[in-house]
Amino acid sequence: MHPIVLLFMINVMxxxxxxxxxxxxxxxxxxxxxxxxxxxxxxxxxxxxxxSFEKRKSNIMYPFGGRRALxxxxxxxxxxxxxxxxxxxxxxxxxxLSESVIITxxxxxxxxxxxxxVVNVVGLIIVFINVESKRRDPALTGGLIDxxxxxxxxxxxxxTLITKIPILDVIGSVILSGVILISAISIGYxxxxxxxxxxxxxxxxxxxxxxxxxxPEIRDVNVFHxxxxxxxxxxxxxxxxxxxxxxxxxxxxxxxxxxxxxxxxDPRFKYVIIEFVGEKPGPKTYREIIDEIENSEM
Numbered sequence: 001m002h003p004i005v006l007l008f009m010i011n012v013m014x015x016x017x018x019x020x021x022x023x024x025x026x027x028x029x030x031x032x033x034x035x036x037x038x039x040x041x042x043x044x045x046x047x048x049x050x051x052s053f054e055k056r057k058s059n060i061m062y063p064f065g066g067r068r069a070l071x072x073x074x075x076x077x078x079x080x081x082x083x084x085x086x087x088x089x090x091x092x093x094x095x096x097l098s099e100s101v102i103i104t105x106x107x108x109x110x111x112x113x114x115x116x117x118v119v120n121v122v123g124l125i126i127v128f129i130n131v132e133s134k135r136r137d138p139a140l141t142g143g144l145i146d147x148x149x150x151x152x153x154x155x156x157x158x159x160t161l162i163t164k165i166p167i168l169d170v171i172g173s174v175i176l177s178g179v180i181l182i183s184a185i186s187i188g189y190x191x192x193x194x195x196x197x198x199x200x201x202x203x204x205x206x207x208x209x210x211x212x213x214x215x216p217e218i219r220d221v222n223v224f225h226x227x228x229x230x231x232x233x234x235x236x237x238x239x240x241x242x243x244x245x246x247x248x249x250x251x252x253x254x255x256x257x258x259x260x261x262x263x264x265x266d267p268r269f270k271y272v273i274i275e276f277v278g279e280k281p282g283p284k285t286y287r288e289i290i291d292e293i294e295n296s297e298m
Contacts, residue, residue: 003130007147008044010123014150015041017116024109025161026101029172032089033157036180037116037150039085043077050074067230071191078191082184089177093170103164110161117154124151149179190231197227200234204266205293208236211261213286217242217254219279221286226269235271236262244278251276 015037022034053069124147156172199205205226212218223239242254259272 003127004044004047007123007127008041008048010119010126011037011040011044011150014116014119014123014154017112017119021109021113021116021161024106024112026104027157027160027169028092028095029153029157029160029169029176030109030113031092032173032176032180033153035085035088036153036176039077039082039180040150043074043082046073046077067233068195071194071230075188075191075195078184078188082180082188086177086180086184089173089180093173093177097170101166101169103160103166103169105161105164113154113158113161117151117158120147120150120154123147149183153179194228194231199226199296200228200266200268202293202296206290207265208262208269209286209290209293211265212238212240212258215254215257215261217246217250218258219243220284221289222277223275224286224289229271232268233271234266234269235273236269237273239275239277241279242276246276 015034018030018034018037022031047070050070050073053066053073058065124144127144127147153176156175160169160172205224208226209221209224212221218240220241221238222241223237225237227235229235238258240258242251246254254276255274258274262269262272
């Protein structure tokens with residue numbers, strides 16, 4: 001079972017328990033925490049749809065398969081549901097601030113919420129263990145952020161239920177709303193960067209071009225375009241200058257060597273496309289590429 005499926009089930013259980021808890025208290029932080037879980041359920045559901053697309057094989061129409069569906073679904077989730085939940089949370093906070101409220105908590109509300117909190121902690125532990133073993137899975141990275149925000153938010157809401165202090169309820173509600181917004185922005189930005197085709201970190205780019213220039217047959221690098229297809233798959237497009245009299249067989253061997261050297265540095269370079277051109281007179285282009293990499297903001 002994929003960890004995201006398990007996390008989805010955990011969030012469904014947590015949201016259901018918190019819904020029951022909300023019925024026995026007027027604490028705004030508990031209500032917002034429930035909204036956060038509902039948003040996670042919807043978001044994780046979309047991620048599962050994205051994962052199902054990811055399994056589709058590449059073909060002539062979709063040369064990279066459905067790998068980016070995960071990011072599209074995640075971005076939709078962040079844009080629609082997280083924004084809506086944040087707006088509802090702010091409205092609820094403004095309503096609380098406009099009038100004095102005495103926190104009421106029925107016994108069953110506290111008990112059920114404690115169960116939900118335990119469920120959140122278990123979910124966080126499961127996701128953390130899986131992230132440690134699968135560091136580059138973008139779905140798990142997003143799931144870890146959700147689990148941390150869920151657990152932190154539940155801890156704040158639980159404090160309100162135990163103490164029944166109105167100001168703590170307001171503070172907890174504001175913090176929870178901030179957690180929802182920050183989580184949405186951070187995940188959404190990361191997904192957007194991948195869909196935009198952002199290059200890998202400049203440290204990786206610098207190592208790759210330095211390694212390529214170490215190969216004696218290569219005289220210059222005219223084109224050096226690296227892009228993320230997913231966070232676990234990179235593409236590199238090169239145009240390199242070689243001796244204009246190089247034989248086709250030698251060029252083929254050199255191409256294989258370049259691919260192997262690049263993948264040794266970082267196996268995420270799944271696609272390496274190389275074009276050979278004859279050496280040209282004039283200043284070397286690779287210096288401009290290196291300067292651009294070093295001066296880039298990443």
